[in-house]
Amino acid sequence: MTAPLVAILDDEPEIRTMLADALDEAGFRTVSFGRATEFEASLNTTVPDVCLVDLSLPDRDGLSLVHRLALEKGAIVIIISGRAQVRDRVTGLELGADDYIIKPFDPTEVVARIRARLRRDVATPSGQDQAHFAGWVARFDRFVLEREDGSETAFSHAEGEVLRLFLERPKRLITRQSMLETLGGSAGDSFDRAMDVRISRLRTKLCEDPKNPKLIKTIYGAGYIFLADVTWS
Structure with missing residues (x-):
């Protein structure tokens, strides 16, 4: 079985590397992007199983991506952001995000939350879709x-x-x-x-x-x- 693909969208190279290392070690496949335009272009050929989306991107607000990913692509969307205000968390969840993780974070927590989401996706027996x-x-x-x-x-x-x-x-x-x-x-x-x-x-x-x-x-x-x-x- 092919390992789930996790897309990492964050403008900070250190965070992209930290998440990719933790996810690779946990058995996931990863692909990383520093800008929203690069990430959106990739969606034309490959839709990840899980998308980790930072809200503060250099070329657009990450919130504008969340609803498209959730509704059009059917991907699991987890927001990772330094915005800790309740308003931002509520907006992200209302737009269709599955989870919201506040920076700074422990990468093992991100891995655990991704696994929990994927487990719920396969909870229904095969063929019962x-x-x-x-x-x-x-x-x-x-x-x-x-x-x-x-x-x-x-x-x-x-x-x-x-x-x-x-x-x-x-x-x-x-x-x-x-x-x-x-x-x-x-x-x-x-x-x-x-x-x-x-x-x-x-x-x-x-x-x-x-x-x-x-x-x-x-x-x-x-x-x-x-x-x-x-x-x-």
């Missing part, structure tokens, strides 16, 4: 929701993690705590707001009435319940 429910098909191999008429709507990797959690536990209460434990992250306002945004976007993509959703039901003070029957194929 499509979930059928209420006239919809969620295709996790392509990160799209397909309607009965064949039209498709893309969802990000981060949105897919939340959707998969609901589809794997239909008609069961899913608490905020269980979401935190399953999806990972740090408890607090940034995690809660990120979950609220991802669930709101999923409801929109599933054509839910925001005032009376039929699929993803909020149980106030407790959590959420996904109400449809689900079959996997």
Whole structure:
């Protein structure tokens, strides 16, 4: 099996080298870039499994890349940044990032978080990449929701993690705590707001009435319940 490919996008050569050395030693393949334009050009031929994205780049703000990577490419996106403000963390997670690591950091922590994300990606048995429910098909191999008429709507990797959690536990209460434990992250306002945004976007993509959703039901003070029957194929 080919080792996962991790792209490192950071304008500091020392950080690129430190991360590449740690990831190479852990058995990953790596490719590094110092500018966003170089990184984006590479996406035309190769899409990494994981993207480590610095926000402060010399040619553009890294946040502008996050949503494209998450939604268009279906890659796992982990922001690595010196911006420690809650606003930046929330914005990054809302745009579709899977995780946010603040500089300075221990490279072994980065390796551990990447492994945790990849483990969650293979948690569903082989061949079980499509979930059928209420006239919809969620295709996790392509990160799209397909309607009965064949039209498709893309969802990000981060949105897919939340959707998969609901589809794997239909008609069961899913608490905020269980979401935190399953999806990972740090408890607090940034995690809660990120979950609220991802669930709101999923409801929109599933054509839910925001005032009376039929699929993803909020149980106030407790959590959420996904109400449809689900079959996997």
